[in-house]
Amino acid sequence: MVASLTIFHICQGMNMRVVTCFKAVVPILGLLGFMSAYAGVTRDQDSEPEYVPTGKGWGEYRGPGNHGAAKGAGKPVSSSNGINYHGGPVMLGTTNVYYIWYGDWSGNSATTILPALAGSIGGSPYYNINTTYYDGSNKKISNSVALAGQAYDTTASLGKALSDANVQTIVTNTISSGALPKDPNGVYFVLTTADVNETSGFCTQYCGWHTHTAFQGVEIKYSFVGNPDRCPSSCAIQTTASPNNNVGADGMASIIAHELEEAVTDPVFNGWYDRRGYENADKCAWKFGTTYTTSNGAKANMNMGGLDYMIQQNWVNAGGGYCAVAY
């Protein structure tokens, strides 16, 4: 039973398709229910120890008064919206998205779909949700994103079984080589082809993650986003038809949005997250709201820059807090 509860806990925050978690585990839990499974974790009490984000969609227990990675964090400030501010930075102004295409992406329409996403998500009603988040000086996140650069590692230089450390090296190598600038306002996405695995848990524990590292005097924010074509039943909400006729890329669009909105609101893990260590997008993972049918028969829930997408909801830090596709 303990094992079942643990699995449920992990699955709750994971950026994975719910079917993987809930179909397998919820029936085991049955009427025990969510709250009892979370005894001591989800109850909203100030005396309760907090979990801190890992960037992979689930929190880690750091114990009372010790917030681990949340270096410099003060006592969390409740927003009364189900997510708390922990005193650290958020990403202000225009956020620059950088794509690092890892593996042989030739002939894959992802290379047009995903740049279009990065070029149109800024200014959208969807991304405007992030403007409900602010820093300790009450400066709000901007509804502004730019696709600032793309780089290519077509030979998969570090192989096709990547560790977390490898992903970081891919990013820092790309900066060191001059292929992309060293940008404190950037979020670097390592986008892998379907033949590439990330061995710390891609397809089994997460579909993407974000983190940060100090590199040559700059705090670099970066993210791994795997191709759901490797495991559509785990990482794509639609496994046959998809809005842009590319199940992998359409799945990646939602994962990129998830990691981007977490990176801007919790770039170094002492920004915004809840008592379970769930960041804004974790709280709405695999929730899409109202959908419509596109001309090819797929489902979508938003249009940005002329393309339809099926992108998960994000947590609105206002009005008591709720998942939405627009604000």
Ligand SMILES: [Zn+2]
């Ligand atoms: Zn997440």
